[in-house]
Amino acid sequence: MNHAPTAASSRAKTGGDAARQPAPLSMFEFWPGWAIYTPVVLYWILLGLWHRDFSLPTAANPRILTGGLCGESKTSILDMAGETARRWIAPYVSVTTGSADDGAAALAALDRGGLALPVVVKPDIGCNGAGVKLVTTPDELVAAVALYPPDTPLVMQRLIPFEHEAGVFYIRHPDEDRGRISSLTYKEAPVIVGDGRSTVRQLIDADARTRLVPHLYLPRLGDRVHEVLPAGMPLRLVFAGNHSKGSIFRNGADDITPALVEQIDRIMQDIPDFHFGRIDLKFESIAALRLGRGFEIIEINGVGSEATHIWDSRTTLREAYAAQFTHYRETFRIGAKKKKAGWRTSGAFTMLHYWRQQRRLLASYPLND
Template sequence: MELLYLPLTLYVFTIGTFRTGRFFYFAAANPQISLGGFAGDSKYHILSHIPANYRPKTVLIEQNARDFHWVAQIVQSCDLHFPLIAKPDLGEGGFLVKKIEDMAALRTYHEQYRTRYILQEFVEAPLELSILVHNASGKLQISSITERRYLTLVGDGKSTVEQLLRQDKHAQFRTKKLSTLLHQDWGRVLAKEETYQPIQIGNWDYGATYVDQSSQVSSDFTQLFAQLNHQIGLFDYARYDLKCKSWEALWRGDFKILEINGVKGEPIHIYDAKVRLWQAYKEIFKHWEYILKISQRNRKQGAKCPRLRQGFQILLAHKQSKTQAIQGH
């Protein structure tokens, strides 16, 4: 995977720097958040800017809150109900994202990971989407819509969960991660035609598959998102991750935003099985062209980029935060 990203890395940090004269030029794409959303950006800070009717109920648990009784009181006083989603305030790619079923599971999470994290009500909705927007042309456009389909197995009456996963053309490459998550059901035999959907988190590492739905873009929906993005007031380039009950609910603006990513937000429709490698690279480079164009425009309007030392300090602090989180006590 690292080799696949080598051309992108060269483009971002070499060609982009040469063309702009700034190593961290992309910070100017979204100047109100850390490095434009590349690293060091607080999920909670971003969520706090989303209108209340568009966001799940969310609370922030500070890193120094080691007394779990205090955490339990926050959950109760904020009227949060299980299941909940727990995830670090800093992080990406599904890092330490867990579905928390009860108070005991929350205690385990709290005591296992030394990090500032958010607790978010679990949104019970079957359709999870990632919608990428940008205003490189001066007007907001939707350039990618991706449906995140949850890992789903269908029993044959004789195969275990492990065997079915190893037969699945997508999940077979993620059995190491899934074996840890599904260890209690690993040897369970599913009845014939039994549907098994153990993880309702639309992340690649959790066995989800990505389906390109960019054809669903419409002028009315783009206008709705332009108004919402303007209300939030943080992004010229962003990927919105959200859940809703149906496409019809989405069109009328009935959805919940789980989080918003800045310049690190990929157009993840490139992971659709129908997309070839050269097409994926083309899409990635195209979107980084959007970022470059937005950054140059914003810099002309006064946006600042961090100096080299400052930028690397942010990257280092981001990495250290993730490392510390998994070290525990």
Template structure:
């Protein structure tokens, strides 16, 4: 029954369709640009200071190092196999307090991102992590968006879309267990297997009336977050603010900035916000996944942004940025697949 219910939900909501289907028209566009640039990996030049343009195998820590420190949370990098005493010492030196966030330095759609509440949880995480990890202070702001920024050749930068994120928040009624409440929402139900691993017996707890719980406090679509198109919040003031910010990030021309913030009014003024991370060439204009949008709308936005990436890459290449050679690109892609399997095994 559960499988049939979820199958029908996926069938009638294209946001869950395989990316091979969603990106079907983009493949032809990509091949056209390959012919024009004579490079299968032309997109490497879209953000020259970010490894592979931000398409694969890019280090989040190296990207943070490009950003003025006041715009992102306190962050430290921990190599694999470090002892817990060393890790706790580094946390104390950086003045990071529990709860905190841990995530892979080279990430994959929110996999292995965890909110850690104490030293025991931290030790358990690092006992399994065989990859480089970032530890970050918890950002205090309540709202999260993805803001897509594009700086076309010889033009000021612009915000091409904003996606707001509705987290998996359950509200108790004093009667149903957390598990039963999850079954009442198809979006949440699709995450049940992962939630069972995370919460185990806690899912059988009855949530008191009016009490809420954020099941997955990370704004990632594949982990249950609902994406809502908030592009109507874009203002001239906000674009001016983010042009000023992005002009301070050397070599950043194209990508999505995931941001936590207090209010859109403050954000437009450049106040009370932090950049969670910046995604480069691999970025999607994720406002397309708002359930109100049609597949046709999604295709138009994807092809529009792919065209922007081509124009920027070509311009940067003409100014000295290199395209990856075919052999270099294949090597990087193999590294990506290997790392992907490592993260999935976490």
């Protein structure tokens, strides 16, 4: 199987990583959610008791619903971008399902926004790549929007032409002039290559990683699992750059440069009172990214986002929890400073309400591409 070429994958073979060749999966990579996140929730509760406010992180990005913990609108964050930040965000428009002809309404929205196909369609409220669809023709767009329930706000965003994707975690305390990047993660799409003899299912079963998690790929492939790919023909198994949906994550910390930090900080300081979260972007090349160039932002996530380098198969469980605890400790500290400055927190019951609402919405979305 081939992966998208990134510096992260090449660095796995050089320097200090030579002794830590990536295993197909880490020990905990696909543990059940309750198993991996229970210690994180307990740590959150301890921090809430210490600060006497369980919802304190929601004040870290106070202009965003729940600080971006859950239930927030993607476009509500992007819409806050000033002139500087907006230049780095891939153009997008919105449409809500439930009209007499959702397909026609979606096409009209694209036309009003000056966007042409292909575009990426996704729910405006969501996470983990749920419901993300790639559409390239008008017929595909009509079919895609019909899959969402009525009254679902959707985002239609221009398909960024760059091949590579990354998650950049940004932190800036309110009393600091400059922010920092605490994590950089490369997202690689698993790709199988035909040999002219094997079926798609056989190729998946032959790969050291995909054979361990075939359930992530088989549902979206449908009848293609029986197809025999011609020799040399590649097949990308997933489009959404999300770990839980099958993408492969690599730690790109070595590529965090002063130039990249400066550029990301310039962009994020153009979003009012944004202090903590992850920027998902696509980029032209590692060399350009290191210079703070050649990238476009897909979306910006708030306090509910993770430093996704923890899903690199070389990351140990201890390192993963250390990263999680460090980041949540930071968001409590930032929230405390914003609360002292007069901003209000959401409250524990409001947090729970939007978390339950988001869970219901995620369950109603179609399978992602």
